[in-house]
Amino acid sequence: MADPARRERQLSTHETGLQAPAALTSISALKRFAEQLSSALDYRSWLVESIFSLADAAALPYMVRARALLLSSLWDRHDGVAEWLDRGIEKVSRLPLTDSFGSQSFHDMVSGYASLEEAAIKKSVFSSI
Secondary structure, X not given: OOOHHHHHHHHHHHHXXXXXXXXXXXXHHHHHHHHHHHHXXXXXXXXXXXXXXXXXXXXHHHHHHHHHOOOHHHOOOXXXXXXXXXXXXXXXXXXXXXXXXXXXXXXXXXXXXXXXXXXXXXXXXXXXX
């Protein structure tokens, strides 16, 4: 990896998981992103007017991965975000793509690790942001 700072950040996250400063920073940013999504979805079903757009396609992978990491509590209290996510996944699933959000085996691995750490996620992440 060419960027030494990025390499160290990723290494720290892999080694220490939720204890890594970058993990908490990323989750905090995701929380703000969910709040922005909620605001954007107050008056429409998609991020741009009433059509699925590049904005939706760009945001979906982040939210799909966050859901796999059991972080949906970040947006549970924000109206419209979960429904938007479900609509977006449905929309993308009808496109002629293979593994739109990563392979099923990768998704299962991510969800499995998140399940093992669910108590730690709820304790350290949600209490600190």
